[in-house]
Amino acid sequence: MIRVHVPATAANLGPGFDCLGMALELYNVVEFSKIPRGLSIEVEGEGAGELACNEGNLVYRAAKRVFDRIGYKPDGLRIRLVNSIPVGRGLGSSASAVIGGIIAANMLCGAQLSKREILALACSMEGHPDNIAPALLGGLVIYAAVDDEITWTKINLPAGLKAVVAVPDFTLSTRDAREALPHMVTMRDAVFNIGRTALLVAALQKGDLSVLGTAMDDKLHQPFRVGLIPGYKKVVSAARLAGARGVALSGAGPAIIALADNNQELIAKVMKATFRECGVNARSLILAPSPVGARALEVL
Incomplete structure (x- = not known):
């Protein structure tokens, strides 16, 4: 076998x-x-x-x-x-x-x-x-x-880094998430993402998690997909307030991933609770890379 x-x-x-x-x-x-x-x-x-x-x-x-x-x-x-x-x-x-x-x-x-x-x-x-x-x-x-x-x-990722993932109880097809995206983006937004991507990779490689809040910002896909995920902005804000270093969609969503080196249990709890407050049942997972x-x- x-x-x-x-x-x-x-x-x-x-x-x-x-x-x-x-x-x-x-x-x-x-x-x-x-x-x-x-x-x-x-x-x-x-x-x-x-x-x-x-x-x-x-x-x-x-x-x-x-x-x-x-x-x-x-x-x-x-x-x-x-x-x-x-x-x-x-x-x-x-x-x-x-x-x-x-x-x-x-x-x-x-x-x-x-x-x-x-x-x-x-x-x-x-x-x-x-x-x-x-x-x-x-x-x-x-x-x-x-x-x-x-x-x-x-x-390889820094020791102690964990991913807290809030998983809503509804599915979102990659096709639908792709169809929500624009066919063209501005030069300003493209440069924005290039800078953040470089910062994100360098920060994770060096273990400098203090910049992840900025490094995980995006203007190419997430702003166009948030309307497909009830409560997205509130869940992201709650995770950051609970101590997440950076928060983003996991792939095309609807799961939301928060990177953290402490307070993972609290972050998981508030992400799940905030989804529930927005009328969405969800579970939360704490996963190592x-x-x-x-x-x-x-x-x-």
């Missing part, structure tokens, strides 16, 4: 739109086992009863990309998914499915694909690497598309 652990991810972190992503210690588990014939898919945890359990399942579709590329056809396949990452909340659940399916299938085929090939194949399915790259590589990943390939570098990405084991 092949077992793959894939971390949750938070993309953008405010200004780093489509170029930054961070892995978090919350995992989906993908298990592949050979069976005599047919396809069997089981889903436990997040998404159980909602996710497809047939050939339309995203994990299976990712695996089939590998099988087709390598020319391998299993007689039968059992897939068991144990999910802890909330679905459709901006924490990389679809990226975890794609990465988990590709890595498990690659191991089943004798590990013929390199990490770079896995990244490229996964991005061809997701369309962009914002959650794919940190799910595969771990840590904080900075990435750019260059001639149809992904160039990336990774930094994951320094490693997807991990695969062959279990006897």
